[in-house]
Amino acid sequence: MTKSEIRKKYKTLRKALLKDDIEELSLQIANILLTLDIWNYSFYHLFLTIEEQKEINTEYILNILAGKDKNIVISKSNFEDYSMSHFLLSDSTKLKKSKYNIPEPIEGIEISVSKIDVVFVPLLAFDINGNRVGYGKGFYDRFLQACKSDTIKIGLSFFEAETEFIDTSKNDIKLDYGITPTKIYKFNNPETNS
Numbered sequence: 690m691t692k693s694e695i696r697k698k699y700k701t702l703r704k705a706l707l708k709d710d711i712e713e714l715s716l717q718i719a720n721i722l723l724t725l726d727i728w729n730y731s732f733y734h735l736f737l738t739i740e741e742q743k744e745i746n747t748e749y750i751l752n753i754l755a756g757k758d759k760n761i762v763i764s765k766s767n768f769e770d771y772s773m774s775h776f777l778l779s780d781s782t783k784l785k786k787s788k789y790n791i792p793e794p795i796e797g798i799e800i801s802v803s804k805i806d807v808v809f810v811p812l813l814a815f816d817i818n819g820n821r822v823g824y825g826k827g828f829y830d831r832f833l834q835a836c837k838s839d840t841i842k843i844g845l846s847f848f849e850a851e852t853e854f855i856d857t858s859k860n861d862i863k864l865d866y867g868i869t870p871t872k873i874y875k876f877n878n879p880e881t882n883s
């Protein structure tokens with residue numbers, strides 16, 4: 690399957706999910722995350738849910754992070770150059786939905802990518818080798834490339850990994866983990882494990 694065929698397949702699978710499924714599966718993903726050995730860091734980057742795209746509801750993960758007093762980092766996306774800028778989420782952060790239905794901070798304390806220890810990565814799909822497919826604009830390719838080499842990259846998906854390898858380009862950054870509602874995929878990523 691090509692990347693565009695994979696995108697099509699997983700968009701269709703997502704469209705079929707009901708609201709209740711999304712809540713249940715999102716909660717399961719959050720509970721699985723609790724069993725990983727990733728909670729001793731300081732700065733955690735999280736995406737805020739595009740409900741219209743039936744993405745994972747990341748509020749459960751937000752609650753875990755807040756309960757553990759972690760620094761939570763969220764982003765604004767620039768659709769002119771496909772870059773992201775990063776901000777600390779605090780009690781006073783006001784969010785507004787962008788043109789693409791992404792909840793984003795209006796303003797706040799900007800955080801350098803070099804501070805980020807763990808990134809939860811939105812996925813359309815991933816494979817058993819840790820390759821990922823997103824919406825195809827390269828936002829996360831660019832962002833993950835700019836992170837420290839030992840930043841932990843955790844893909845979240847409602848669906849299991851593709852067993853057929855996804856063809857990759859030179860910009861693609863691999864995941865360290867893929868988390869689904871029932872499984873933890875741990876990838877052998879020489880960048881992060883070195």
Ligand SMILES: Nc1nc2c(c(=O)[nH]1)N(C=O)[C@@H](CNc1ccc(C(=O)N[C@@H](CCC(=O)O)C(=O)O)cc1)CN2
Binds near residue numbers: 737738739790
């Ligand atoms: N929650 C969340 N935030 C994220 C991402 C994500 O996947 N999820 N991104 C991950 O990279 C970046 C934003 N990526 C996006 C890329 C394209 C479209 C987009 O083209 N939307 C179109 C139609 C999409 C379609 O259904 O084909 C639209 O809304 O008109 C939206 C977001 C950064 N922030």
Ligand SMILES: Nc1ncnc2c1ncn2[C@@H]1O[C@H](COP(=O)(O)OP(=O)(O)OP(=O)(O)O)[C@@H](O)[C@H]1O
Binds near residue numbers: 692834858
């Ligand atoms: N660091 C980079 N600098 C310049 N262009 C890049 C970079 N990373 C990726 N791109 C470009 O971005 C486009 C999208 O890449 P790709 O198909 O891998 O997206 P994706 O990983 O599915 O999506 P996303 O990262 O938005 O979730 C490609 O045309 C790619 O060449």
